[in-house]
Amino acid sequence: xxxxxxxxxxxxxxxxxxxxxxxxxxxxxxxxxxxxxxAFYGWWDARFLILVAVSTSVDYLAALGASGKPxxxxxxxxxxxxxxxxxxxSLLFTGxxxxxxxxxxxxxxxxAGWVRVIRRATxxxxxxxxxxxxxxxxLGILAFFKYFNxxxxxxxxxxxxxxVSIHSPTLSIILPVGLSFYTFQAIxxxxxxxxxxxxxxxxxxxxxxxxxxxxxxxxxxxERAQRxxxxxxxxxxxxxxxxxxxxxxFVWGLYQKVxxxxxVAPIADAVFSxxxxxxxxxxxxxxxxxxxxxxxxxxxxxxMARGLARCLGFELRINFNLPYFARTPSEFWQRWxxxxxxxxxDYLYIPLGGNRKGRSRMYGNLMITMLLGGLWHGAAxxxxxxxxxxxxxxxxxxxLGIDALLExxxxxxxxxxxxxxxxxxxxxTLVLIGWVFFVTHTLPDTVTVLGNLLGTSGYPHDAFAxxxxxxxxxxxxxxxxxxxGRLEILNTGPFLLRYTAALSVLLAIIAFSARSxxxxxYFDF
Numbered sequence: 148x149x150x151x152x153x154x155x156x157x158x159x160x161x162x163x164x165x166x167x168x169x170x171x172x173x174x175x176x177x178x179x180x181x182x183x184x185x186a187f188y189g190w191w192d193a194r195f196l197i198l199v200a201v202s203t204s205v206d207y208l209a210a211l212g213a214s215g216k217p218x219x220x221x222x223x224x225x226x227x228x229x230x231x232x233x234x235x236x237s238l239l240f241t242g243x244x245x246x247x248x249x250x251x252x253x254x255x256x257x258x259a260g261w262v263r264v265i266r267r268a269t270x271x272x273x274x275x276x277x278x279x280x281x282x283x284x285x286l287g288i289l290a291f292f293k294y295f296n297x298x299x300x301x302x303x304x305x306x307x308x309x310x311v312s313i314h315s316p317t318l319s320i321i322l323p324v325g326l327s328f329y330t331f332q333a334i335x336x337x338x339x340x341x342x343x344x345x346x347x348x349x350x351x352x353x354x355x356x357x358x359x360x361x362x363x364x365x366x367x368x369x370e371r372a373q374r375x376x377x378x379x380x381x382x383x384x385x386x387x388x389x390x391x392x393x394x395x396x397f398v399w400g401l402y403q404k405v406x407x408x409x410x411v412a413p414i415a416d417a418v419f420s421x422x423x424x425x426x427x428x429x430x431x432x433x434x435x436x437x438x439x440x441x442x443x444x445x446x447x448x449x450x451m452a453r454g455l456a457r458c459l460g461f462e463l464r465i466n467f468n469l470p471y472f473a474r475t476p477s478e479f480w481q482r483w484x485x486x487x488x489x490x491x492x493d494y495l496y497i498p499l500g501g502n503r504k505g506r507s508r509m510y511g512n513l514m515i516t517m518l519l520g521g522l523w524h525g526a527a528x529x530x531x532x533x534x535x536x537x538x539x540x541x542x543x544x545x546x547l548g549i550d551a552l553l554e555x556x557x558x559x560x561x562x563x564x565x566x567x568x569x570x571x572x573x574x575x576t577l578v579l580i581g582w583v584f585f586v587t588h589t590l591p592d593t594v595t596v597l598g599n600l601l602g603t604s605g606y607p608h609d610a611f612a613x614x615x616x617x618x619x620x621x622x623x624x625x626x627x628x629x630x631x632g633r634l635e636i637l638n639t640g641p642f643l644l645r646y647t648a649a650l651s652v653l654l655a656i657i658a659f660s661a662r663s664x665x666x667x668x669y670f671d672f
Contacts, residue, residue, distance in 0.1 A: 148190040177356035184361035195323040200233035212277030213341035281337035297526035325365030336372035362455040368466040368486035383460025393457030395637040400450030408444035409661030427602035432610035474570040514538040533584035
């Protein structure tokens, strides 16, 4: 169910009046959120609700145990009952694939066996064993559905290159929408509980509503339990001003998606679907189009998710902060997909040692983090290379001390302005080169595109004119946001100015929306 679809409009129009009736009762409000979120997610494929329930059931218990709280028998029964109810409901809805009940039952028995091992362990070891249960379950599901064929295929190719031929199994595995997002969110809650940074409570209803919250379930932002979970354990304030603010944030995200991203996408598709023989100008236009497309597509989704959540009284974190104004690669990652970059920092880079064990170790930790961050985006070598490219340029910038140089030379003088503009230009060039690795389907296509960029032929006037038409309004808005520090453009300024701008954006959506709607790019990750 896409935010920019008629069926979602009907869904929300049905859901919201019911939400208003129960929003002051925490239990029934969260029950409604669970049912509605499962209906929203199950619209793609109701069978995958079982995976959401598995993650919910396991991490409900694991976070309690990892925090040092006693996991009672009744808690285990609640967890098992919840999983059984969701499994039965999803299979009844689809009316097929009853065989899925068998692996769910087997997994439940395996988890029960692990729980028995935990209970026999010393109290000091039990929190770590509960953490292992969470990591093993979530990463195991992620590895199977997202990476099984990639790892098997890569191993087969590596053995074949040294003359060893094997028959490798391949499976027709469908990647569940949003799996990487809700898996990382579940892991972070259990890890934070283990670190004593978050205290989980005993209500499985509250946790299930948090875990499946439909505005951010399928493409983030990846939230932290200590920030968002308390919102599901309290009555959320909601008035007309809050609702209006959320609605305007949603409208701005919708504009980014259907007016900008979807309209420039054909320029990118025309080249990257068949890069061989493309001119340098066409390739350059396509690369600029993709940079604009992926930014407006994903930041548009994040703004719509935040807007919808605010309409319900919830507040989600900012996921994008003007990333194309970054002057260094590290600053880019502080502004782009913030919820993922901070997750990788807190749960991978810092546990590896961060910058605490010398410069060489720091560079190695940074490269490992970025390589795995690239792999998170997709089971293909082009994503790994993309992550490695960003890791390498961050290491290079640190070796050269460019970030520190820019801090010492603020843009307060003519020389400082020139320095910062030059740094911005170089960083944006590197980011654009990085997008080549991201958008191409194979490494040979990557080489072809990079070779095309070095050519001199062709000049697609229409493509550049189209890009300018859609990019110029966004550039003006973001320059204002950068200068003022106000990111929510339709929620700032005097009343007349705000609503004139909002009306203009609504009219632009009506007049200039792309004829064919597209799925959000990050649904694939």
